[in-house]
Amino acid sequence: MGRPRAFDEDEVVRAAVALFGGRAYDGVSVDDLVNHLGVHRNSLYKTFGSKRGLYLIALRRHLADDVSPLLDALAGASDTAAALRLVTSADLDLLLLAAVERAPVDDEVAAEVRTALAAVDQAIADALGVPADLAAALTAAALGLVLRGNPDNAATALARCLGPLT
Structure with a gap:
C-alpha cells in the first residue's frame, strides 16, 4: 500500500496557476515546481504525469476560476x-x-485557448447585442490593452472613441 499524499492537490494546482501565469510554461522548470509548490519530484510525476500535465490542469483551473466568472460578469x-x-x-x-x-x-492548449476566447466573444456579443465579429474585435482590443499596460484608462478611452455600438 502506498503512502498517503502529503500535499493538497487543489492547493498545488492553484499555486501552479500563479507560477505559470507569472512566468509562462517555458519560464518554469521542474525544479521550480518542486521548490515553489512543495511537492517532491516523484509525487509531481505520479500525480500529474509531467510538467505539461500539471500545466494543462492549471490552465483548465484558470479558465474555470478566472475566465468563467468573467463570462458571468460580462452578462x-x-x-x-x-x-x-x-x-x-x-x-x-x-x-x-x-x-x-x-x-x-x-x-x-490551442483548443483550450480558442474555446475560452470564443466564450468571451460570445459573452460580449450577447451582453451588447452586437455581431460576433464585432465582439471578437472588442475582445482582441481589450486583450491588446492588457498587453500594453494601463488597461483601465485605455479601456475607457477606447470605449469613448467607439461610441455606442448598437
Missing part, C-alpha cells in the same frame, strides 16, 4: 466601456501567456 455589462473594463481588469495572465507561448506548439 451584466450595460455598455461597451463596462465590457471592456471587465475584460481588462480580469486576471487573464495565464490565458494570455498560453495563447502566445503554448498554443502555437500544443494543439491541446
Whole structure:
C-alpha cells in the first residue's frame, strides 16, 4: 500500500496557476515546481504525469476560476466601456501567456485557448447585442490593452472613441 499524499492537490494546482501565469510554461522548470509548490519530484510525476500535465490542469483551473466568472460578469455589462473594463481588469495572465507561448506548439492548449476566447466573444456579443465579429474585435482590443499596460484608462478611452455600438 502506498503512502498517503502529503500535499493538497487543489492547493498545488492553484499555486501552479500563479507560477505559470507569472512566468509562462517555458519560464518554469521542474525544479521550480518542486521548490515553489512543495511537492517532491516523484509525487509531481505520479500525480500529474509531467510538467505539461500539471500545466494543462492549471490552465483548465484558470479558465474555470478566472475566465468563467468573467463570462458571468460580462452578462451584466450595460455598455461597451463596462465590457471592456471587465475584460481588462480580469486576471487573464495565464490565458494570455498560453495563447502566445503554448498554443502555437500544443494543439491541446490551442483548443483550450480558442474555446475560452470564443466564450468571451460570445459573452460580449450577447451582453451588447452586437455581431460576433464585432465582439471578437472588442475582445482582441481589450486583450491588446492588457498587453500594453494601463488597461483601465485605455479601456475607457477606447470605449469613448467607439461610441455606442448598437
